[in-house]
Amino acid sequence: MLKITNLKATINEKLILKGLDLDIKPGEVHAIMGPNGSGKSTLANVLSGKNGYEIEGEISFNGMNLNDLKIEERAQKGIFLAFQYPLEIPGVNTNIFLKTSLNSVRKARGEKELDTLTFLKLIKEKAKELNIDEKFLSRQLNVGFSGGEKKKNEILQMKLLEPKLSILDETDSGLDIDALRIVADGVNSYKNKENAFLIITHYQRLLDYIKPDFIHVLSAGKIVKTGNADLGEQLEKTGYANLS
């Protein structure tokens, strides 16, 4: 589904990703761990199409060259990034945003756009699954939401847009124990043979709920180690110090 070959990314003349390879197949869950500042969010941003990066190397997504796609086209084609720091957008009503987003994606996929009533029914259902109070949906997007509420709102968007590749950038940080379980259940119930996950995290506890097929260690812009689910527990004990 996603194949990254020798990816280098520079921002403000600073080389951050220094030749990264990654191959994600449908149905797989990949986790990326690694020290602060190693380039995890940069990888997520580059995949989402954020402006400002100079890119070298190849990224192919379901046979398309990702670099040729605009930001919104990536989303429409099934890439979803749950942000490490979801933005507050004053004035924009959450429901209106969600409806515009869903309908943009549906339209691009050649599906019928949903009318307001059908949309509201759908979103209420999804919100309930994630234990999100309906009241949040009529508030301004993320404005005044707590850290955990913002993260849950990201997962709500994921479930709404039904992406093929979901990139979760530290979605677990800021979540309390119950919220973590709800979010993990949300991911697990959405997971199937056709879609894939790239989960960026610092903590094993999320990986206890969502079992990864692979764990990669990103350090100084490169993947320095790849292992199976057991690698997480090992890292929990030893840290990143003796890897590089």
Add this chain to the structure above:
Amino acid sequence: MKQNYDFDIGKIKNLSQEEKVSRQKNLDLFYEYGFPSKQVEDWKFTDLNLILNKNFDNISNEVNFESSKEFKAIENFEHNFIFLTNGKIISTNFGHEEKSKILIEDYNQEEVKNIDPSNTLALLNSALSFGGFSLEIAKGYKFKKPLIVYNCFSQDLKNKILNNKNSIKLNEGSELTLIDYSDNNTQNNFIKNTVDTIFLNKNAVLKNVLIQNSKSNGHFYKYIKGSLEGDSNYENYILSSGLKLNKIEIEINLNKDNSSCSIYSALNLLEDQHQEIKTRINHNSPNCKSYQKIKNVLNDKSKGIYQGKIFVEKIAQKTDAYQLSKALIVSDNAEFDAKPELEIYADDVRCSHGSTSGSIDSDAVHYLMTRGISKKESVKLLINGFLNEVLEKITHNELKIFLEKILEKQINGH
């Protein structure tokens, strides 16, 4: 350079000889000054003389008022209406109301008096005024549904000027939502010069909404003069994007205790549109409140202006006055000017004012685009979010939904 004015009082029907003489005086005075240019302080951001010179070869007041035209009433929104063509009443419908409580008639041209000799447009209006309506609501009567004033125009207005006066009087304790709805689908250049006089008696409540339904080459000037008695409330919503030139001047006199007024504006200006809102709130009595929130979005080569003055008389203690202007500048070629002014002679008052302008938050655009929304749509969502706030305080649900739709239409460029 002076354009060719072809103003003739003889072309106005049914005037007494006396009337003609007094109007001619106003016209002669107007000729002395002409249309205001930027040298006139009140017009320093809107050089009307220059703008008219550029867009009109000749201006005449010979207007055909007989040509009535079909109009399409707004659907799915219950309302009463007054239908005007070129400013003159063609028909009215107060089907939702008790008719005995409402007085509606042509504006009495004999009442045409000069308003303010320092305002040459008012002079011209007094010289050439025709048509217009007078509306009076009986004591204690609260309108059940809004009243829409449909302003429609004939197709033959190229190089013409329309001058109308309207009068709106709410007697004690009466309530009305009045929507001034301009529906101008002609591409003709013409000028509309309107003076609205509003009187709110004790405890009366007037919501006044200004809407421009379509993009047009109209050059509009509107002067609203409101006088408020004790405990009355005037609220104004300006949603008039779409005109080539629009200047709205609002003067509110808070004449008795506990009267209050609010002015909200949400404008999305495109292309070379030019809109100015100029307000003057006179706190003439103690314990009055005024609130102004002016929001402008400037796209393309548009220009927006807000000149807002709060004047507090010496006796107007405990005045509470607030004024805020926020502009969102989307294009490098757009311009916004704000001139807030406070003139305060009382010592126990609360007055605050502020003005900010900024550009679109690119991180917010990015966030929205990662959710599959195109850049253009993302910017529109942000603009809508920015402007929509001015409708926040409307509690009447139907009205709110109606105005949200109007705003959305304006954001989409009509």
